[in-house]
Amino acid sequence: MSITIVGLGPGNFSHITLETWELLSGADKLLLRTAKHPCVAILKERGIQFASFDYLYEQAADFDCLYQKIASEVINRACTGESIVYAVPGSPLVAEKTVELIRTQAVEAGLSLTIVPAMSFLEVLYVRLGVDPINGITIIDAGDLPKLPPDLETGLVITQVYSRQVASDAKLALMEYYGDEYLVAVVRNLGLPEEQIAHVPLYELDRLPVIDHLTSVYVPPRPARSKTFSFDPVVDVMARLRSPGGCIWDIEQTHLSLRRYIIEEVYEVLEAIELADGAKLCEELGDLLLQIVFHARIAEESGVFTMQEVIDTVTEKMVRRHPHVFGDITVRNAAEVIMNWDQIKKREKAGERTGALDGIPIGLPSLMTAYKLQAKAAKVGFDWQDIGPVWDKVAEELAELKAAAAKPGAENGRETESELGDVLFAVVNLARFMGIDPETALNTTNNKFKRRFNYIETKLKEQGRTWGEMDLAGLDALWDEAKAGE
Incomplete structure (x- = not known):
């Protein structure tokens, strides 16, 4: 009771080894996984008798069942006392699942198993x-x-x-x-x-x-991506740019002069996220990182801190503020995570912040400042319980704006401006109740307007027309086209 497994090679008869040929020609019982192989015609020409399992291909529900049936049939025949030579295309140990199954089952059945090396495709x-x-x-x-x-x-x-x-x-x-x-x-x-x-x-x-x-x-393999990364390349480039003989513009920059650029880079990152453009997001995150490295280099030159201290500080902070991950605190949901974060942050800033509204950066955009003011006020209980009164407040502020704008004379300018600010503040509060960041929402709308306006501009160029030749109805029609295309 034995099974010998051989391979018929990749196709050409000349690729069959001499050992395999001797086993094929001398087999008492030769079984082929499939007769659909170029060498089989030569086996027939030379009078070699065999049987194949091609009939099972039509019966099996899927390949897993097929391979299992073939393996079981080979094992069963060997268990009846036959010495089986089982031939597969290519090499027995290259992508041959029936061989894997036969090897396992032969051990369980106590059968002698020999696998002969062969050339694969x-x-x-x-x-x-x-x-x-x-x-x-x-x-x-x-x-x-x-x-x-x-x-x-x-x-x-x-x-x-x-x-x-x-x-x-x-x-x-x-x-x-x-x-x-x-x-x-x-x-x-x-x-x-x-x-x-x-x-x-x-x-x-x-x-x-x-x-x-x-x-x-x-x-073919994709270009390998490094499993590790280092800040050294960008840190070294920035050091070179700021060194004597580097870039005059970079050398002249200060923390104050760079403020506008870091804000611009943040908004470009937001645009890439909104567009779901992976390549653009990668590039814009790099630009934002460059600004961080820039500030760290300026600070290092004056002995205030280094880039490594920036990394170490934020790492320590993240570990400290996630005791449910790095410590022994247990939380039930995301709300408790935020609660713990706020409590830890409050303890850390205890000596710096005495008022409920402290800690809001001066240079934030107005919408973000309004959002943070309202959020901080809400933490001490100065807030509505549900969104209903918020809608009413928006309507109230809109009515007051209309009334102020309707007053005659130039003296209503400052009052109208104040009322418009109240409307915006109320809308920000509405966004907060809805769980929407108003700055991000407005930025999304700005980008949407830009895309649709660019569409109109492109269409006018294609038609050889100018803005002055179009009436508002025609421009609105193009706007609707751009909207429908999104």
Whole structure:
């Protein structure tokens, strides 16, 4: 009672080893996983008798069931006393699930098992594509692509791409990792006279003229991303810019002169987030980081603090303010996290802040200042219990604004300005009750207006028209087009 597993190689009969050929030609009982292999025709020509499991391919519900049935059949025949030679395409230990199952079940059944080395299609693929496996390679069945780790760094060989549907499913799975345009190599009939190698973008993977059981896909490795990072490069660049012989403009900057730039960078980060543009967000976060490094360099030059102290201070603060993560405090929900944060922060600032409204930066935009004033007042109980009175307050302030604006004479200018401020303050309070950051909301609307206005401007240029040639109705129509396009 024994099982000997051999491989038929990648396709060409010349790739079968002499040891395998002797086992095939001398087998008492030769079983093929599939007769759909180029070497099988030669076995027939030379009078070698065999049976295959191709009939099971039509019966099985899926490949897992198929492979299990084949493995069980091989084991059962061996258990009846037969000496089985089981032949698989390629190499027995490369992407052969039936072999994995047989190895496990043979041990449980007490059967003698021998696996004979064989050449797989991988050796041909390495040569044809110039791939050195020493650099790392991952081999996976097309059906297992959903299990692919998202941080895969090696080249990828996908086997069993036997139909257009499988190729389509593989394409969709791979595009999640690599993108539509990523170039892959589709190989077919490797080692045979009809060998084909096509380099195509992923989105064309299922559009090739022929896809069959001898089709595989090679996906080159993505450029490796460093698993560690360092602030040193940007810190060193800033030090060079600020040093004698560096950039005159950078040398002249101070904390005060740089204030406007850090605000601008924050808003550009917000725009990238709103656009859901990953590449732009990466760039804008870098620009914001540069401003932080800039300020830290200026401080270091005057002996106030260093970039390392900035990092250490915020790290210590985050650990200190998250005792439920780094300590022994237990919290039930996010609300308790915020409560703990506020209490810890209050203790830290006890010597600095004596009033309920202390701690609001002077240079904040007005909408953000209003939001923080109201939030701090609410913490000591100066707030409505629900949103109903807030709506009433907005309506009240709007009525007062209308009344002030309707007064005759120039003397109403200051009163109207004051009433408009009250309206904005009331709207900020409404935003707070709704859980909306008013600064972010207005910034989003500003960007939306800009996009739609740019659309109108582009359309006018395409039509060879100027702003002065359009009436408001025509401009409104273009505005509606821009709105519909979003």
